Amino acid sequence: MQIKDEGALTFPGKLKSDPSKRPRDKYCRFHRDHSHNTANCYDLKQQIEALIRQGKLQKFINKERADPNRQESPPQWDNERPRPPIxxxxxxxxxxxxxxxxxxxxxxxxxxxxxxxxxxxxPNIARTESxxxxxxxxxxxxxxxxxxxxxxxxxxxxxxxxxxxxxxxxxxxxxxxxxxxxxxxxxxxxxxxxxxxxxxxxxxxxxxxxxxxxxxxxxxxxxxxxxxxxxxxxxxxxxxxxxxxxxxxxxxxxxxxxxxxxxxxxxxxxxxxx
Known part of the structure; x- marks a missing residue:
């Protein structure tokens, strides 16, 4: 959540589901509520992806790429990464x-x-294990x-x-x-x-x-x-x-x-x- 002070995120309200039925060991700093972890927050991921497409988070992306402790993705993934939409x-x-x-x-x-x-x-399609x-x-x-x-x-x-x-x-x-x-x-x-x-x-x-x-x-x-x-x-x-x-x-x-x-x-x- 290093980007929380950038003013680009739109923070949602608290979750509407029954609090007694949510896991108390998981907390989302984006929703400011219990239910799931921040890293797994669907709404946060959607906003971050939109901001990246708008070019508003470049300094964080560059910092991440320069981090020597960051685990590199397999080379074949990089070669297959699709072009961004126009x-x-x-x-x-x-x-x-x-x-x-x-x-x-x-x-x-x-x-x-x-x-x-x-x-x-x-047409008939060959079956393979999935x-x-x-x-x-x-x-x-x-x-x-x-x-x-x-x-x-x-x-x-x-x-x-x-x-x-x-x-x-x-x-x-x-x-x-x-x-x-x-x-x-x-x-x-x-x-x-x-x-x-x-x-x-x-x-x-x-x-x-x-x-x-x-x-x-x-x-x-x-x-x-x-x-x-x-x-x-x-x-x-x-x-x-x-x-x-x-x-x-x-x-x-x-x-x-x-x-x-x-x-x-x-x-x-x-x-x-x-």
Whole structure:
């Protein structure tokens, strides 16, 4: 917590969960409360990563690199470290995306729009041994229960962090919505024509503009995966920038928990999380 006096951190309030059910031997100096250790604080890590991307913690990064007692990472990790993103693609705000302002109207719209099916069959994938993946109550500590939230994530696509991506294991296609495709500055000429219709969009068939293969990275270095994903680019209204469906989730050998709002997947350096 050497950066606490820099004025860059936004300190949260105390945790809202029942104090009697939290471990008293763990204390977070960021939340100023008992529940977990500072080093494992999810909210603190998120803020530090954002500050590093903004170039506000360079003196601490340089100091860490100059520290002779710091344990060096394996050389192969350094060679594989991905480039930082050059921009962020966030949710499109405004318009009539949810066809109404009530909670019931939004849920009705999302059920009709996000249940995607693609005609055709999935390719066979060779099976290999993977570590056992599990979830615990500790994984759900940052959530307020009960909840019925959708599993929505941010992923690194090409040179961009793309936010508001829905995880939908009811979809047999990976979707990239056209507004997000445009914001990424990709030449439309790269799209490969496709005649495979999507059904489930308001009960009608929708023909994608085309398909495109993009590199996607998920997880925190070094427990991360980088894979090429074939996205179908669809020009229609959505509350999301994209959908990751069964083709990608199965290729990651991903385990999904909607209760924990988390995905876990095996990597060469342990279990990755999203």
């Amino acid at each position: 921009g962020d693609i966030r949710m499109i705000v405004g318009g009539t995306t949810t066809t109404g302002s009530s909670k019931k109207a939004r849920k009705t719209y999302l059920r009709s729009v996000q249940n995607v099916q693609l005609t055709g069959s999935a 570590p056992i993946i599990g979830f615990s109550e500790e994984d759900a500590r940052r959530l307020h229960h009960p909840h019925d939230n959708a599993l929505v994530v941010s992923i690194h696509v090409g040179d961009y962090n793309v936010h508001r991506v829905l995880i939908d294991n009811g979809s047999s296609a990976d979707i990239l919505y056209y507004p997000a495709f445009q914001q990424m500055g990709i030449d439309k000429a790269r799209l490969i024509p496709t005649s495979a219709p999507l059904v489930g969009f308001g009960g009608t068939r929708v023909f994608p503009i085309g398909s495109i293969t993009l590199s996607v990275t998920v997880g925190d270095y070094p427990q991360e995966l980088t894979r090429d994903i074939i996205f179908l680019v669809v020009d229609c209204l959505s509350a999301y920038n994209g959908i990751l469906g069964r083709p990608t989730l199965n290729s990651w050998k991903a385990a999904i928990s909607t209760y924990h709002l988390m995905i876990k997947f095996p990597t060469d350096y342990g279990i990755g999380e999203l």
